[in-house]
Amino acid sequence: xxxxxxxxxxxxxxxxxxxxxxxxxxxxxxxxxxxxxxxxxxxxxxxxxxxxxxxxxxxxxxxxxxxxxxxxxxxxxxxxxxxxxxxxxxxxxxxxxxxxxxxxxxxxxxxxxxxxxxxxxxxxxxxxxxxxxxxxxxxxxxxxxxxxxxxxxxxxxxxxxxxxxxxxxxxxxxxxxxxxxxxxxxxxxxxxxxxxxxxxxxxxxxxxxxxxxxxxxxxxxxxxxxxxxxxxxxxxxxxxxxxxxxxxxxxxxxxxxxxxxxxxxxxxxxxxxxxxxxxxxxxxxxxxxxxxxxxxxxxxxxxxxxxxxxxxxxxxxxxxxxxxxxxxxxxxxxxxxxxxxxxxxxxxxxxxxxxxxxxxxxxxxxxxxxxxxxxxxxxxxxxxxxxxxxxxxxxxxxxxxxxxxxxxxxxxxxxxxxxxxxxxxxxxxxxxxxxxxxxxxxxxxxxxxxxxxxxxxxxxxxxxxxxxxxxxxxxxxxxxxxxxxxxxxxxxxxxxxxxxxxxxxxxxxxxxxxxxxxxxxxxxxxxxxxxxxxxxxxxxxxxxxxxxxxxxxxxxxxxxxxxxxxxxxxxxxxxxxxxxxxxxxxxxxxxxxxxxxxxxxxxxxxxxxxxxxxxxxxxxxxxxxxx
Numbered sequence: 001x002x003x004x005x006x007x008x009x010x011x012x013x014x015x016x017x018x019x020x021x022x023x024x025x026x027x028x029x030x031x032x033x034x035x036x037x038x039x040x041x042x043x044x045x046x047x048x049x050x051x052x053x054x055x056x057x058x059x060x061x062x063x064x065x066x067x068x069x070x071x072x073x074x075x076x077x078x079x080x081x082x083x084x085x086x087x088x089x090x091x092x093x094x095x096x097x098x099x100x101x102x103x104x105x106x107x108x109x110x111x112x113x114x115x116x117x118x119x120x121x122x123x124x125x126x127x128x129x130x131x132x133x134x135x136x137x138x139x140x141x142x143x144x145x146x147x148x149x150x151x152x153x154x155x156x157x158x159x160x161x162x163x164x165x166x167x168x169x170x171x172x173x174x175x176x177x178x179x180x181x182x183x184x185x186x187x188x189x190x191x192x193x194x195x196x197x198x199x200x201x202x203x204x205x206x207x208x209x210x211x212x213x214x215x216x217x218x219x220x221x222x223x224x225x226x227x228x229x230x231x232x233x234x235x236x237x238x239x240x241x242x243x244x245x246x247x248x249x250x251x252x253x254x255x256x257x258x259x260x261x262x263x264x265x266x267x268x269x270x271x272x273x274x275x276x277x278x279x280x281x282x283x284x285x286x287x288x289x290x291x292x293x294x295x296x297x298x299x300x301x302x303x304x305x306x307x308x309x310x311x312x313x314x315x316x317x318x319x320x321x322x323x324x325x326x327x328x329x330x331x332x333x334x335x336x337x338x339x340x341x342x343x344x345x346x347x348x349x350x351x352x353x354x355x356x357x358x359x360x361x362x363x364x365x366x367x368x369x370x371x372x373x374x375x376x377x378x379x380x381x382x383x384x385x386x387x388x389x390x391x392x393x394x395x396x397x398x399x400x401x402x403x404x405x406x407x408x409x410x411x412x413x414x415x416x417x418x419x420x421x422x423x424x425x426x427x428x429x430x431x432x433x434x435x436x437x438x439x440x441x442x443x444x445x446x447x448x449x450x451x452x453x454x455x456x457x458x459x460x461x462x463x464x465x466x467x468x469x470x471x472x473x474x475x476x477x478x479x480x481x482x483x484x485x486x487x488x489x490x491x492x493x494x495x496x497x498x499x500x501x502x503x504x505x506x507x508x509x510x511x512x513x514x515x516x517x518x519x520x521x522x523x524x525x526x527x528x529x530x531x532x533x534x535x536x537x538x539x540x541x542x543x544x545x546x547x548x549x550x551x552x553x554x555x556x557x558x559x560x561x562x563x564x565x566x567x568x569x570x571x572x573x574x575x576x577x578x579x580x581x582x583x584x585x586x587x588x589x590x591x592x593x594x595x596x597x598x599x600x601x602x603x604x605x606x607x608x609x610x611x612x613x614x615x616x617x618x619x620x621x622x623x624x625x626x627x
Contacts, residue, residue, distance in 0.1 A: 038351075039350075039351035039352075039354040039355045039358070040351060040354075042354060042355075042358050043174070043354050046135075046139070046358070047135055050131060050134065050135065053127055053130075053131050054131065056127055057124055057127035057128045057131060057182075057183070058186055060120045060123045060124035060127065061120075061124045061128075061183050061186045061187060061190070062186065062190050063116075063120045063124075064117060064120035064121045064124050064187070065186075065187045065190040065191055065194070066190065066194060067113050067114075067116045067117035067120060068117055068187075069191065069194055069195060069329075069332060070113045070117075071110065071113060071114075072325055072328040072329055072332055073198070073325055074106055074109060074110050074113070075324060075325070075328060076321045076322060076324045076325030076328070077089060077090050077106055077321060078103065078106055078321075079320055079321040079324045080319065080320070080321025080322075081099050081102045081103060081106070081321075082099070083319075083320045083321060084319075084321070085097075085099055086099075088102060088321070089321070090102045090105060090106060124183060125183075128178065128179060128182065128183050129179050131178060132175045132176075132178035132179040133175065135174070135175070135178060136171050136172065136174060136175035136178075139171050139174060139357060140167060140168075140171045142361065143166065143167055143171070143357055143360060143361060144167055146360070146361055146363070147163065147167070147360070149365045150363060150365050151365060151366050151367045151431070151432065151433075152426070152431050152432065153366075153391070153392055153432070154363065159240070159241075159244035159247070159248070160244065160247045160248070162240035162241070162243065162244050164243050164247060165236070165239050165240040165243045165244075166240070166353075166356050166357060166360055169236075169239060169243070169353075170236065170353035170354075170356050170357055171353070171357065173236075173349045173350050173352075173353035174350050174353050174354055174357070176346060176349075176350065177346045177347060177349070177350030178350075180343075180346060181343050181346035181347055181350065184339060184343045185343060185347075187336070188336055188339070188343070191332065191333065191336055192214065192333065195329050195332055195333040196210075196211060196333070198325070198326075198329055199211070199326065199329060199333075202322050202325070202326060203309070203312070203318060203322070203326060205308065206305055206308060206309050206312075206326055209301065209304040209305060209308055210301050210304070210305050210326075210329075210330050210333055211301075211333075212300070212301060212304070213297030213298065213300055213301045214297075216297050217297055227286055228283060228286055228287060228344065228345075228348040229348055229351070229352065231279070231282050231283040231286060231348075232283055232348045232349050232351075232352040233352045233355070234279045234282075234283075235276070235279045235280055235283055235349070235352070236349075236352045236353060236356055237279075238272070238275050238276035238278075238279040238280075239276055241272045241275065241276070242269075242272050242273055242276050245268060245269055245272050246269070249265050249269070251515075283345075283348075287344065287345045287348075301330060301333075302330050302331065305326060305327060305330040306327060306330075309323050309326050309327065310323070366433070367430060367431075367432070367433050369449070369450045369451040369452075370446075370447055370448040370449050370450055371448070371450060372444060372448045372449050372450065372453065373449070373450060373452075373453040374441070374442060374444070374449065374453050374454075374457055375442075377538075378441075378442045378457060378538050379407030379408060379442060379538060379569070380407050380408070380441070380442065380457065380537075380538035380539040380568060380569035381404075381405065381406060381407040381440075381441070381442050381443070381569065382404070382405040382428065382439070382440070382441055382539065382569065382571065383403075383404045383405075383439070383440045383443075384401050384402060384403045384404075384424070384427075384437070384438075384439055385402060385437050385438050385439075385440065386400055386401070386402060386436065386437035386438075387400075387401040387402075387427065387434050387436065387437035387438070387439060388400060388401075388434065388435045388436035388437055389423060389427060389432065389434050389435045389436075389592075390435055391432075396435075396592060397420050397423050397592050398420050398423055398424070398427070398434075398592035398593075399591070399592045399593050400437075400593055401420075401424070401437070401589075401592060401593055401594060402594060403587050403594055403597070405569055405571055405585075406569075406584070407442075407538075407569055408567060408568065408569055409569060409570075409584040409585065410565050410569075410570040410572065410582075410583045410584050411569075411570070411571055411572070411583055411584060411585045411586070411587065412571075412572045412573075412574050412580030412583040412585075412586045412587065413571065413572070413573050413574070413586075413587045413589060414573075414574050414575070414577060414580065414586060414587070414588055414589070414610065414613070415588055415589040415590055415609075416590065416613070417575075419589045419590050419591065419592070420589055420591070420592040421543075421544075421573045421589060422543055422544070422573060423592070424573070424589070425460075425541055425543045425571075425573055427439055428446070428458070428541065428571070429454075429455060429458060429460065429541070430446050430447070430451070430454055430455075433447065441454065441457065441539070456535075456537070457537055457538050457539055458537050458539045458540075458541055459479070459532030459533065459535045459536075459537035459539070459540045459541065460532060460541050460543070461525075461528050461529050461531075461532045461540075461541070461542045461543070462528070462543045462544070463543055463544035465516065465521075465524040465525055465527070465528040466515065466516075467512050467515055467516030467519070467524055467527060467528075469511070469512075469513065469514045469515075470511065470512065471506075471508065471509050471510060471511055471512070472501055472504065472507075472508045472509070472510050472512060472527065473485070473488055473508040473509060475512060475516070475527055475531065476488045476491060476492060476508075476527060476530045476531050476534055477534070478531055479491070479530075479531035479532060479533070479534035479535040480534045480535050480536070483534055485508070487534060488508070488530075488534060489508070491530040491531070491533040491534035492508075492527075492530045494530070494533050494560055494563055494564050495526045495527070495529040495530035495533055495557075495560045495564075496526060496556040496557070496559060496560045497523070497526035497527055497529070497530050500523055500526075512524075512527075522552075522556075525557065526556070526557065526560075529542075529557065529560060529561075533560075533564050537568070538568055538569060539568065539569045539570075539571070540564065540565070540568055540569070540570045540571070541570075541571045541573075542561070542570070542571070542572045542573065542574075543573040544573055544574065544575055554576070554579065557579075558579060562582075576617065577600075577610075577613060577614050577617055578617070578618075580600070581600040582600070583599070583600070584599070585597060585598065585599065586598065586599065586600060586603060586610065588603070588608075588609050588610045590609060595608070595609055596608050596609055596610055
């Protein structure tokens with residue numbers, strides 16, 4: 001991915017430490033991949049590393065088609081032997097008078113031709129299909145890797161189902177065309193050229209008559225190609241809408257059932273599925289009309305060849321064997337064009353998918369990594385200096401934010417809902433870039449750090465815990481690739497998760513289900529903490545990690561955090577103030593700026609915003625201040 005995209009990049013002249021950066025440039029990507037050109041040209045440029053295999057596959061496809069056509073010539077030669085005996089072309093060429101011997105010679109030639117036809121077909125299919133699989137694999141990986149490099153704001157404007165359609169269905173459409181359609185295009189072209197050469201060499205007039213329908217077919221192909229393109233673009237978009245709704249509903253199946261909305265959601269799916277059906281119906285209507293048009297053209301060409309060729313043969317102007325060849329060749333010339341509609345259908349689907357894939361590859365990541373790394377044993381000091389941030393097209397969420405988290409200390413960030421607490425974490429992880437000011441880790445602006453250096457120094461535990469389909473062991477080990485079982489179990493003990501894990505049916509080998517649905521919320525949260533602990537980061541960040549758990553689980557999490565907070569920096573985003581009362585410093589945020597800071601006792605005595613929140617949560621005040 002890097003090697004391919006590097007040619008579609010430009011060097012960023014802004015200095016980050018002592019190194020320059022590379023950023024994806026849409027203009028250069030469009031030149032590199034030919035995004036201003038046709039999708040087929042885009043695909044040809046993308047497949048540059050495999051052009052040798054494309055040529056090899058094409059050569060064997062051409063040879064296969066030539067051997068496929070030769071049996072018609074052999075049939076004509078056999079008829080010539082019957083009619084002309086020792087004066088036949090075979091008899092004259094090999095100097096053989098006996099007609100049966102001539103048939104033996106033709107049979108031997110036919111055997112060799114069929115063997116070579118089968119061999120070249122096998123080789124061409126092997127190359128084409130493996131090439132299709134390779135390009136499908138690389139396109140899917142390149143697209144997925146590129147998607148992972150894009151910032152969160154890009155995902156917010158797109159549905160998961162739509163992205164899945166591109167990464168899976170569109171890539172599969174491309175594979176199907178390369179597997180079947182590309183070879184068909186070449187075979188059709190070779191068929192027209194070779195058969196045409198035989199016609200014009202044997203009987204130019206019949207060749208002219210036989211080729212008369214071909215301009216009509218070509219005109220129809222071009223016309224249908226242009227007409228079909230927008231139809232299949234709509235088909236791909238409609239497929240994305242279906243996938244998006246299905247993905248969303250399957251993720252929210254509990255909510256759907258809780259609100260007895262099964263029938264309502266089935267109706268919604270029926271609407272988008274009907275739209276997909278209509279889009280396909282329109283495309284099918286146009287593509288299906290193509291074959292009858294070609295059949296009429298074939299009928300006209302075959303009829304003219306039969307009549308004119310028969311007349312010339314009866315008049316002695318055309319040998320009987322050659323007439324037989326030309327009659328067969330007319331069918332061989334025109335009939336494969338009936339598959340042109342199917343091939344065109346594959347082509348248009350593939351090109352619509354290709355355009356969507358490369359349009360996505362042309363998206364430019366706004367947030368690009370730096371090149372600096374952190375020194376070993378980094379203490380984990382965090383400084384927000386006059387930070388300002390706004391989501392696209394909105395007012396500032398963070399405005400002039402200043403805070404400093406000392407190395408090895410536990411700091412908490414609290415505030416009312418919508419105060420900007422979680423945004424602070426996203427800025428620290430550089431999921432978004434600041435609009436002004438800077439965020440520094442151990443004195444280094446995080447924009448100068450590589451993503452591996454920055455995020456490798458942070459252990460993150462969020463409110464919305466994400467567990468992968470797999471075992472407990474695999475989910476904890478996700479925090480540190482290659483960790484042994486002892487390290488995994490030690491992390492689980494520190495997170496107070498070992499006890500419930502051992503009570504599971506298969507212990508650490510228990511499958512948690514998609515998104516950890518077989519576990520309770522508290523169990524999932526403790527596995528998430530174990531995953532972060534296993535990473536052994538200098539900086540641990542917890543974003544509302546205890547907001548959705550019961551009191552017993554909260555107490556367990558608190559104990560585990562006290563154990564792992566030693567010798568590391570901890571930043572806690574909290575709604576429950578009881579979980580942060582022992583923090584070294586508490587920062588109170590309102591409207592994206594710090595309004596108070598201090599220890600729990602200091603802030604409570606000050607009687608300000610924090611004290612009001614504390615009284616509400618401990619039942620010492622009415623809910624007037626709880627907003």
